[in-house]
Amino acid sequence: MRWLLVLLYPLLLSLLFVRLSFTEAFVAFLYQRVELPPDPMPYELRLSIAKLGLRSVLSEEGMEEFKNSGLFNSREIKHMEDVKRLLSFFFTLLYVLSPLWLFFFFRLKSFKEKGFVLFSGGLLLELFALFVIVVSLVAYNWLFEAFHNLFFDPYSWRFRDEDMLLRVYPMDFWFKATLYTAGSLFFFNLLLQLLGLYLWRRG
Numbered sequence: 001m002r003w004l005l006v007l008l009y010p011l012l013l014s015l016l017f018v019r020l021s022f023t024e025a026f027v028a029f030l031y032q033r034v035e036l037p038p039d040p041m042p043y044e045l046r047l048s049i050a051k052l053g054l055r056s057v058l059s060e061e062g063m064e065e066f067k068n069s070g071l072f073n074s075r076e077i078k079h080m081e082d083v084k085r086l087l088s089f090f091f092t093l094l095y096v097l098s099p100l101w102l103f104f105f106f107r108l109k110s111f112k113e114k115g116f117v118l119f120s121g122g123l124l125l126e127l128f129a130l131f132v133i134v135v136s137l138v139a140y141n142w143l144f145e146a147f148h149n150l151f152f153d154p155y156s157w158r159f160r161d162e163d164m165l166l167r168v169y170p171m172d173f174w175f176k177a178t179l180y181t182a183g184s185l186f187f188f189n190l191l192l193q194l195l196g197l198y199l200w201r202r203g
Contacts (some may be wrong), residue, residue, distance in 0.1 A: 001104060001109070002113055002116060003099060004104075005104060005108075005117045005121065006116075006120045006121045006124070007089075007121070007124075008097060008121075009101070009117065009118070009121025009124070009125065010121055010124045010125035011187065012076045012094060012097055012098050012101055013121075013125060013188075013189060013192075014125065014128070014129075015090055015091070015093065015094040015186060016081075016098070016183060017181055017188070018090070018091060018181065018187040019091055019094060020181075021051070021177060021180070021181045022054060022057070022058065022087070024051050024054060026177075026180075027047070027050055027051055028047065028051075029128050030173065030180065031043075031050065031111055031173075032177055033176055034150055034170065034172050034173045035169060035170070035172045036172075037170055039167055039168075041167065042091070046167070046168050048187055049069075049071060049168045050065055050168045050169060050173075052065060052069060052071075053066065053080065053103065053165070053168065053169065054132050055067075056080050056084065056141055057080055057083045057084040057087050058084070058087070058195050058201055063081065063084060065187070066080060066104050070104060071164050072163075072165065073163065074155070075159065075163075076159065076163060076165050076179070077160075078098050078156065079156055079157050080081060080165075082152055082153075082156060082157075086151055088151075091145055092182075095104070105117060106117070109142040109201050111200075112199070112200055112202075113198050114196070114199065115195075115196045115198065115199030115200030115201070115202070116196070116200055117195050118192050118194075118195060118196025118199065119193055119196035119200055120190050121196075122190070122192055122193030122196060123193070125185070126186065126189060126193065129182050129183075129186040129189065130186065132178065132182040133179065133182050133183060135184065136175065136179055136182070137179075138180050140171075141171070143176060143178075144171070144175075158178055172188065
């Protein structure tokens with residue numbers, strides 16, 4: 001059970017931080033820091049459309065609003081439907097497994113076992129977060145393409161510069177979203193890892 005908790009720890013904490021990044025507050029925070037390419041659309045309109053795209057991948061109502069907006073072509077709609085299905089799978093996994101993880105974690109008999117889980121799972125997550133951060137800084141385009149080709153049809157997510165998705169979500173948006181999410185995950189995990197080390201030694 002300890003090792004299962006260790007292996008699930010990086011997955012669930014990563015999914016939690018990804019879920020937190022799929023919020024309107026995070027999009028608004030990020031938009032203030034993104035280098036938006038020149039566009040006749042005013043900033044506030046681009047931000048509102050970016051939030052519309054966010055809602056589309058989180059709920060059926062949001063997707064209907066997205067489709068009925070008349071701002072996106074059929075290929076863009078199809079891609080966002082693919083994204084919605086992917087997120088639905090991973091977020092459902094998060095919602096189902098997280099309570100179970102917490103239940104079995106707190107059933108561990110000693111502080112030493114709890115500390116072992118947090119520290120060891122934290123090591124795995126630390127390596128993953130550092131990998132994402134370093135590769136993003138060195139070769140983000142490669143990482144972006146590898147991720148999309150892994151989860152989507154290689155020809156389904158490539159758009160023209162004039163398509164609305166690229167106008168409201170430029171590459172710098174995804175680059176900084178990745179860095180902020182991975183960086184926040186790394187430092188929060190470090191705190192839990194230190195807590196785990198304390199509990200391990202105490203036990």
